[in-house]
Amino acid sequence: MLAIFIKRVFMAIPVLLAVATMTFFLIKLAPGGPFDAEKAVSPQVLKNLNAVYNLDASEWEQYTDYMTGVIQGDFGPSFKYPGRSVTEMIASGLPITFELAMYAILIALVIGVLSGVLAALKRNTMLDFIPMAIAMIGICVPTFLMGPLLVLIFGIQLELLPVAGWGQLSGDKILPSITLGFAYAAYIARLSRGGMLEVLNQDFIRTARAKGLTERMVVIKHAMQGGLIPVVSFLGPAIAGLLAGSFVVETIFQIPGLGRFYVEAALNRDYTMILGTTIFFSAMIVFFNLISDLASLWLNPRSRDV
């Protein structure tokens, strides 16, 4: 397993290098620059600004300068927010995005696995149909609808929970976590139901039952280990996706996470911020995919020999 781990880490380096290089040159191709504004700056001012941010050097020179910085862990200064470095901004948003992602994944796992397993055990009964129908709705209803809907009910009508913010008012983390978690709960419910159904029909389950184990032991000890492998494989990309893709929930609930920086950087042509967040998210995706693959290997002995 260690060999696989080392091999995959080395494979990630050219991937990240390619991502950084392509992003660097692609953003330069996009029309408009970081200092374009409705109130145009004079050519003199633009020249000064380009000099300050080294944008008057050749593209190759800018690229090598940037990559040298990145290797040393310096993503450069943000163009949009003078006085702030990209590293600092990622560091400020990451813990919040991570916390939100963890709550969401926890909610998704509890709801998803419980209802999925239950649906598989009570196949073709109401306990199967109802959670699965809800799961289907969860997959179909986008977060930008679910979020405001929950806010309207719990925030504005019932006045029970704050409608926005993160860590400022008591209970303001509940609605965004549920909104984000619910969409993933739906996927996990369907995956765990499918996985469990497949495992429950296998011989070793029949053997376990024949040995006289209680149904609870059969399910928890034997069936779930194999039945939840699809969920584990899903979790890696899901966490990476949650880290990069919670922009909508962060915007609806006014959460100061990374997702907003990521999208706004592109709109602002904040070159260093775009590069920094892209490289960071790519690294996250590579990392969580690796973790999820390793977890699957550990859960499924058959694939270790492959």
Added chain:
Amino acid sequence: MNKILLSFLSLILVISCSKNISPVDSGLETQTFHFGNGSEPQGIDPHIVTGVPEHHLLIALCEGLTTSNPRGGESLAGAAESWNISDDGKIYTFALQKNGKWSNGDPVTAQDFVWSWKRVLTPSLGSQYPDMLYYVQGAQEYHSHDSSQGVAQPSFDTVGVKALDDYTLEVTLNNPTPFFLGLLSHYSTWPVHKETVLKHGSIDDRNGQWTRPGNFVCNGAFQLKSWELNSRIIVERNPMYWDANTVGLNEIHFYPVQNVMTEDRMFRAGQLHVTSTLPSQKCPVYIEEKNPDLRIDPYMGTYFYRLNTKHPVLQDPKVRRALAFSIDRKQLVNKVTKCGQIPAYSFTPPGSNGYEPDTSITFDPEYAKSLLKEAGYDEDNPFPELEILFNTNEDHRKIALAIQQMWQQNLGVQIKLVNQDWKVYLNREMIGDFEVSRAGWIGDYEDPNTFLDTLRPNRGNNKTGWANPEYDMLVEKANETQDQAKRYDLLNRAERILIDEMPIIPLYTYVRSYQLSPDVKGHYPNYLDHHHPKYIYLERD
């Protein structure tokens, strides 16, 4: 298992669902003002940042020589307690507040202003608003110095700003510039604390850490307490402020809520006292419902269409006039924008510091058609298809659709709508790659010059390619005239040339629509939308 699940969920809800006291309610007692600030401010270095959210913060934290009047009109005393203007209108002598202090207790001196203006005009700082000071003698020459040419930077002594003593500042202007005092309410002219700036970097360091909480020192009514990126900025009352007795609030919390729907929900849930704006689709609903929190205030801004006068078809003023005279502006504001906007018949909004332009652009499709015919377009020579460029935004789209329909109906002109990402749109405007493009302009100070100056040749914001020597001469002459009536007459003549030649088509005058809690007192409508927080306090009727 379902039972476990249910009890888990109910537990989460019960733990947190004791009814919260809303920030607006609790703010009454603590005098904490919760302010919806639109987007995350770029920073709080007054010489570097640009934008409205930044202005809201800076007006609380720092103070220029004069401050905006909370009810609009004449500027009030700020860091300067009084000022004298020489007979020729070119020399301003400011007497600074004797008890003016920085938030660390140091006295605010005339030398601080000289150094601060030197900083704004230092080319390598890359300030985006140095032109605010170009009216000062020698300022433009100092700022435009190009070090790569091998010529030594002129001494700052050549610039017309001098500290006569610690509390007397003398400013010499190129021309009388009657709106100079108004210009001083713009944050790019405000002072910074030299020692603090230099402690964390050099005079031209854009990325210095002096603006961080704990480091930041300025001379405003409030001081920086904390800054959580993209979440909340807190400023607290500054006990060192010279007019601290007037200040009613203890703290202001600025929330960078970019999503207008989120901001609206936060206001409804009592998390904000004031919103930065209003979802445009909600405005007519709130008007209909007679929502008591809705505010629609006059605002010094014009929504207009730019015409590319270098384009072969649009270079004919008759064509440009035909387009302008075939737009029913009343219909546009009543049926499309629907939030109290005012049809615009001049570029400068009427009433800017007493200036009333007498231009008119009547809705006259017949006249418009005849103009098009005079320009040589008829059945045999049909008018070519035109393109309206706008940045991706539902409100701009609606307006463009209405204009498209009016031009098609009234002139038989085919129009194509093109929406682009914000930066692409700006870039296309800048390089002249457009035919008709939507635009907006908000005044920086309360004077018609802030509008009319932009359409002079060689101004970066002209973007239409239009140049008229007589217009240019009139605007320049107006700036040299001290007599306000004569000056406005000259500007009015310039405005008439503008409307005759129509390089831009004014559509409507903006309004500021937002929601304000009735607890907020001392917040008055004014044309520039400058609300000095030192006059604001919270009280429930």
